[in-house]
Amino acid sequence: MSKREIKKEAILVAGMEVMKAQGYNGCSVKDIVDAAKVPKGSFYNYFPSKEQFALDAIEFTASEARTHAQALLGDCSECALDRLTRFFHAGIACAESSEFKVGCFLGNMCQEMADSSDSIRQRLDPILNGKTRLIADVIKEGQEGGSVNAAIDAAVAAEFLFNAWEGALMRAKAAKSRKALDAFVAMLKHVL
Numbered sequence: 001m002s003k004r005e006i007k008k009e010a011i012l013v014a015g016m017e018v019m020k021a022q023g024y025n026g027c028s029v030k031d032i033v034d035a036a037k038v039p040k041g042s043f044y045n046y047f048p049s050k051e052q053f054a055l056d057a058i059e060f061t062a063s064e065a066r067t068h069a070q071a072l073l074g075d076c077s078e079c080a081l082d083r084l085t086r087f088f089h090a091g092i093a094c095a096e097s098s099e100f101k102v103g104c105f106l107g108n109m110c111q112e113m114a115d116s117s118d119s120i121r122q123r124l125d126p127i128l129n130g131k132t133r134l135i136a137d138v139i140k141e142g143q144e145g146g147s148v149n150a151a152i153d154a155a156v157a158a159e160f161l162f163n164a165w166e167g168a169l170m171r172a173k174a175a176k177s178r179k180a181l182d183a184f185v186a187m188l189k190h191v192l
Contacts, residue, residue, distance in 0.1 A: 009060075011036040016057045018100045024054055024112050054109065055123055060129040061105045069131065070188040073138045079143025081192055084135065085185060088165065092181045095172055103173040107166045132162045140190065148192045157191065 001009075022031065028051055031042050047053040050186035072087045095103065102108075106124060114121040136158035142148030164184055172181035 007038050011038060011043065011054055012060055014054060016060065019054065020105050024109065035099060036062050051117060051119060052114070054120060058106065058109060058120065058123055058126060058127065062087060069134050071137065073134055076104070079145060079147040080138045081147045081189065084138055085188060088188065092178055092185070093179060096178055100172045100176045103169045104166060135162055142192065156190060161191065
């Protein structure tokens with residue numbers, strides 16, 4: 001990684017924390033550069049706009065989330081249902097570690113920006129679809145292995161689970177409690 005790429009990533013990571021906590025509209029470029037401890041001009045050397053910063057933050061988050069999901073969901077030493085349960089328990093631990101203040105960055109961006117930025121909406125949709133496909137693939141494996149009900153449509157079940165998870169994250173954030181997330185995991189076995 002070049003010095004330029006390292007500097008850009010440092011600004012991105014620091015600024016993402018601000019955007020995660022305050023939302024896109026709740027943070028300014030000044031908030032981002034203050035968090036990164038760089039002059040405002042440095043921001044524009046790497047990002048032509050706040051919207052481009054958000055797009056890069058979405059891509060960065062999606063890449064990390066994809067790597068994490070593949071590690072948990074791709075571990076074929078466990079049955080599919082156990083992998084899915086472990087995946088969502090890891091999500092609960094992450095939400096709990098932020099005291100339920102952050103939720104899912106991608107979901108938050110979707111809620112906040114999908115109606116006001118076509119660029120952000122168009123970038124988020126395939127990423128969220130990709131996460132859903134990962135879940136569908138594990139459901140299909142579970143159906144083939146007998147740990148998941150073969151009578152359900154794997155794609156529809158994955159869509160339902162992913163959307164229910166995002167809703168549970170939103171409720172956990174509102175309640176500052178893991179109750180909605182625990183309810184989601186409790187229902188996981190019944191759905192599948």
